Amino acid sequence: MHQTTDATTSAVGFDHVFKAFVSQGRRGEPVLALQDVAFEARAGEFVSLVGPSGCGKSTCLNLLAGLDTPSDGTVSHRGSPVRGVNTAVGYITQDDNLLPWRSLRGNVELSLEFRGVPRRERRERAQELIDLVGLGGFEEHYPHELSGGMRKRGGIIRTLVYDSDVVLMDEPFGPLDAQTRVILQAELLKLWHRARPTVLFVTHDLVEAIALSDRILVFTANPGRVKREYTVDIPRPRDPFHIHDAPGFAELYDALWDDIRAEIGQAAR
Template sequence: MVDRAHPLEEAIRLEAVYKAFVPRGRSARPLLALDDVSFAARPGEFISLVGPSGCGKSTVLNLLAGLTRPSAGRVVHHGRPVTGVNTEVGYITQDDNLLPWRSMLRNVEYGLELRRVPKDERRRRAREFIELVGLAGFENHYPHELSGGMRKRAGIVRTLAYDSDVVLMDEPFGPLDAQTRVILQDELLKLWELRRPTVLFVTHDLVEAIALSDRIITFTCRPGRIKREYEVGLRRPRDVFHIHDLPRFRELYDALWDDIRMEIAAT
């Protein structure tokens, strides 16, 4: 783990990254997913990646998690190249990925168990996080006994309890209804404020990107290139329920939508 009292200047960096996938079959041409992508994130920064479907946003997360390797360029986590599975980052996907044979409490404990945190300590931390998202009383319920929103909360706190300095989030609220999404956005920001990990957040929802982020990076259609970067510039803590009322919100939303609209029209 990185000592947050003495953080490095950058938490993550992509340097001139290209990623091509080779489909099966000898005659198949490589599919270029990312084309010369470079950016960095400071410790504690919350960055959203937005762009058309298939533009390589999820590929960026998989590179940082070490689930795939760049075809060219470098992927760096706290000054060290990522050359294999990166167990120091947390990863939250659209699916909650809870283990069906474990209770919610034991699911939240799971990452701490892998780190060999003593049982009493990991149970205390798991209960603390469960209470923070309003799930106290459901500790002994199994995933099939929980609603979609409850499972999503459990999945998020399982990752945050792991105490990673970098958290990757791939459309974590995508399958949820609009009301539940906003509530979970608010809860995510409150949890993030506790420890301020660096977050890289993939979303198609421009409102969500503005509400959560310090910075937003837009991507072109495939092959994904960085089109533009935006500093959100809204004070924290954020009120996600009324963020639409701010003049800066409308300004950012219109600029982001122009970027995305132009890319969709070009496909």
Template structure:
């Protein structure tokens, strides 16, 4: 693990959810237990693990959208107790506001932050151009392709320059080609920026291709099973990641460890 100073720390985090439903059948269940983690500044860290293991929950806790039942999340040394507007947050859905044009969507966070119109226009033009969306400024989201919407969601977060970017399966709904292209664009935007990325995914190839570190979660109730340093250098060529000499052995190990978590569930062993 890196020796860089941690920007996010999870200390003894537990999370109990209560299923909303009919009052008498309301059940509590443990989503996360005993989670301890430190994410160093400037690193690209991926969370992987079986479905429902609580990795998105942990991400939402860092964003301050969900509070731990016990334990605490520290962000830059201070406990997270309210919505963390210091971070960027990108979800599986692009969540563009359908009633705003591409440019208005990209400028949304700047509006919330009270940036003046001229400065907004200038910044948004730069970012829109950076991902090749110029010419589409006045299109509404429904007039854009999935990949274009995803780029818009990406730059609308980057535009306010958050130190930490939280991504919850951002490329999940995309087709395989667009996905790799966007992974490549993401890496290019990120490299040298000094930003910390926390990236939730189900795709081990994606996690390996992008990350410095991979955090493997156990099946529910989730806890951290293992943290891996990815043995691939930078910069990376995501298009040829499978051909990297270190890839097969590392991927194999990762998959074996994850498989234990998935298979046990399917066999009903616990």
């Protein structure tokens, strides 16, 4: 059963968050990665984080996952501060991270095994998602026998089968070719509509951000902070294959690119 969050409570909250790292290349001087970052994501909302490289987008995901701690401010999940590793969220990275010694089915069922879900139930839940992303017939194949796109689908459904109410995605389609990216964007929207988790999605692809998101947060160049927020008013369901034709797409793309181009120019000075 998918966990739901009260619509009156933010699923994700960043309250004046700062994050500094110690840089070995600067004689141990702290480097500020995030500066006064404040935003919320509501239950079931798809929010993309975009901005120049090195602006702290991935750091935001790591803070919410509890893999790192803020230097100041509060990161919250379901209204409670994140303290320690946050196993209640799902995290999908650029790498599929499939275990090479387990079949596709075995990989997808892994998180359910950790939860102690009975074998028959986890088999049914895994099969539902395997079929949903068009991998039926490949259940017993091992990762080395699957294409890059197939492995990526396997990695995504392995996380989503866990039914986390919040899913973090850090450029999950970055290493893939353009055609496979669009196919997987469509698959992701199908999976997201099925259970409607809150998604924080890091990407450098503005077309991808528009195709997937309810809102897009533009980050400044380092140190990262939220420069501007855009609402994507393109109706759902959306077709990533023809998103360029949607009313309002060109205007939104141009506004996003103008913001990011200004930040890239600022960082280069």
